[in-house]
Amino acid sequence: MKKLLLSISIICSAFVLNAQTETSLTIKAANNQIISKHIYGHFSEHLGRCIYDGFWVDENSTIPNKGRIRLDIVEALKKIKIPNLRWPGGCFADEYHWRDGIGPRNLRPKMVNTNWGGVTEDNSFGTHEFLELCEMLQTEPYIAGNVGSGTVEEMAKWVEYLNFDGVSPMTAIRKENGREKPWKVAFWGVGNESWGCGGNMTAQYYSDLYRRYATYARDYPGAPLKKIAAGANSDDYKWTETCMKNMGRQMWGLTLHYYTIPTGKWNAKGSATNFDENQYFTTMQNCLRMEELVTKHSAIMDKYDPNKKVALVVDEWGIWTDVEPGTNPGFLYQQNSLRDALIAGTTLNIFNNHSDRVKMANLAQTVNVLQALVLTEKNKVILTPTYHIFDLYKVHQDAKYLPIDFVSPDYTSGDKKIPALNVSASQDETGAIHISLVNLDPNKKITLNTVLEGLNWKNVTGQILTSAKITDVNSFDNPNKIHIVKFNGAKKSGNKLSVELPAQSVVVLELKN
Known part of the structure; x- marks a missing residue:
């Protein structure tokens, strides 16, 4: 019985950690705001x-x-x-x-x-x-x-x-x-x-x-x-x-x-x-x-x-x-x-x-x-x-500010909730688009389907900062425990940008022609 309960617990934990929510973003062309x-x-x-x-x-x-x-x-x-x-x-x-x-x-x-x-x-x-x-x-x-x-x-x-x-x-x-x-x-x-x-x-x-x-x-x-x-x-x-x-x-x-x-x-x-x-x-x-x-x-x-x-x-x-x-x-x-x-x-x-x-x-x-x-x-x-x-x-x-329109999924704790996702975007003088994404939820990844209105791009690359625990630190014994690595969770799907944003992570994407 104890083994069965343990197995159920592990399965439930895995479900929580791999749970995800979906949201849609719209990123609009640059205005004159810097x-x-x-x-x-x-x-x-x-x-x-x-x-x-x-x-x-x-x-x-x-x-x-x-x-x-x-x-x-x-x-x-x-x-x-x-x-x-x-x-x-x-x-x-x-x-x-x-x-x-x-x-x-x-x-x-x-x-x-x-x-x-x-x-x-x-x-x-x-x-x-x-x-x-x-x-x-x-x-x-x-x-x-x-x-x-x-x-x-x-x-x-x-x-x-x-x-x-x-x-x-x-x-x-x-x-x-x-x-x-x-x-x-x-x-x-x-x-x-x-x-x-x-x-x-x-x-x-x-x-x-x-x-x-x-x-x-x-x-x-x-x-x-x-x-x-x-x-x-x-x-x-x-x-x-x-x-x-x-x-x-x-x-x-x-x-x-x-x-x-x-x-x-x-x-x-x-x-x-x-x-x-x-x-x-x-x-x-x-x-x-x-x-x-x-x-x-x-x-x-x-x-x-x-x-x-x-x-x-x-x-x-x-x-x-x-x-x-x-x-x-x-x-x-x-x-x-x-x-x-x-x-x-x-x-x-x-x-x-x-x-x-x-x-x-x-x-x-x-x-x-x-x-x-x-x-x-x-x-x-x-x-x-x-x-x-x-x-x-x-x-x-x-860089030029790019307005964003989206409704964030919730990160809940008991009867309280906050936005799990926050985003900002800009376009630099070369035309490259940069999108910074933060998932505050330590338990759920977020799937993003993004439309870029009036913006042309062909390729996407990214970088991510995350770690196994929210309490993780860089110490003098292990100074590189948390560091920037390549992010492969973004791709072009038709005319949309699709992103799998891991839990408790910060991702910056670069979109270029």
């Missing part, structure tokens, strides 16, 4: 081991580096074509005084990083070092200025130091510090999380303050600023309303911060690796909330800016879990699983599909912090599952 490459931006704060023991190694380190900037990380990030890098924070930005981070390193004053672990910051990594890193990465810098504890004069002179090519006290100091020509930094954040760690301000107070700071953050010849205001925390729609009403014409972009918390509880977020399917489902529910947030904040922005001149800049997003056991709680070091890759693919699909308003975004954070692309341990480096998503999705950067 998926900005800056949606694929990143964030590096003076937090934990992101800068120090991440990008920036000890001066006596034997790890290959150039001027203390770690070269294996640089090469990995260049491969995925990161378009911009945000620095120095985050919460750190509003206690950072830029003049402490220039000049001879042995003369730079030390400070306490009160936000992140109470460690001593020696300011060895400052403005010149960051901009050298950006030049090595071939990426655009995005600097967050200090509104919380800084002054209007301090911010104004930082902009002058960075961008002015004439005769002035700031340019003279820059040249003394070894930089003859200005960097001409465009992206400029006027404060960060001003509703919280950036000053605990009201929306009205911040919007008035922004107007003052932004007035003195000057456009210098050949270096116009794209000024980015500190926007809302999650669903604070009143903040967005106030900012758009009071300063809509004075900003290039308005930020939104939203983190996926597995449990939804900040005091007990949940493990990065030890979770069951119930918590996985809840995490994906929370991840998909980004769609609602972007939609509702965009609607408010449309009210004041119908021509969509102000960008929605989601410059902090990603999964935030409890730290890895035994690590400093203030360093926010967490592992990165297949679940996190599915979150990254899903979120980027949402941004792509809202690229009429979302023009910039920054995953938190690049190295060793939160949903990192890269983890380091001495001379070892891991490229996380999330890194591989950005590698797959780089084909969408600055």
Whole structure:
């Protein structure tokens, strides 16, 4: 009897794992909407081991580096074509005084990083070092200025130091510090999380303050600023309303911060690796909330800016879990699983599909912090599952957005359900079509029958990222457990595209003539 029950159980399990649903997609020809490459931006704060023991190694380190900037990380990030890098924070930005981070390193004053672990910051990594890193990465810098504890004069002179090519006290100091020509930094954040760690301000107070700071953050010849205001925390729609009403014409972009918390509880977020399917489902529910947030904040922005001149800049997003056991709680070091890759693919699909308003975004954070692309341990480096998503999705950067029409099958858990499937598509300048597909259901594959209206193609190839378990990770002992492989589950059937999308997977297809 026990053998019979076991056999029935195995058969039922096999049925569940091989179960599938069918859906139809329609992909339409390109319009003039572009998926900005800056949606694929990143964030590096003076937090934990992101800068120090991440990008920036000890001066006596034997790890290959150039001027203390770690070269294996640089090469990995260049491969995925990161378009911009945000620095120095985050919460750190509003206690950072830029003049402490220039000049001879042995003369730079030390400070306490009160936000992140109470460690001593020696300011060895400052403005010149960051901009050298950006030049090595071939990426655009995005600097967050200090509104919380800084002054209007301090911010104004930082902009002058960075961008002015004439005769002035700031340019003279820059040249003394070894930089003859200005960097001409465009992206400029006027404060960060001003509703919280950036000053605990009201929306009205911040919007008035922004107007003052932004007035003195000057456009210098050949270096116009794209000024980015500190926007809302999650669903604070009143903040967005106030900012758009009071300063809509004075900003290039308005930020939104939203983190996926597995449990939804900040005091007990949940493990990065030890979770069951119930918590996985809840995490994906929370991840998909980004769609609602972007939609509702965009609607408010449309009210004041119908021509969509102000960008929605989601410059902090990603999964935030409890730290890895035994690590400093203030360093926010967490592992990165297949679940996190599915979150990254899903979120980027949402941004792509809202690229009429979302023009910039920054995953938190690049190295060793939160949903990192890269983890380091001495001379070892891991490229996380999330890194591989950005590698797959780089084909969408600055490509034409292709609208998609479909109804997703459900992924159910008890009496709750979420969309199992999310998709975005684009067409690059060569005419190649790219379709990114995410199946969040860990139990069922999805069969897709796709019509491409007004689009010509003959051949399809693909790549896939998946693994046996949603808890699987790349470790220092097994750094390539989860990696991109060739996908053979797509074919042309008459004039349609047929796809067998495996459970818990991310697939990117390329269609060419």
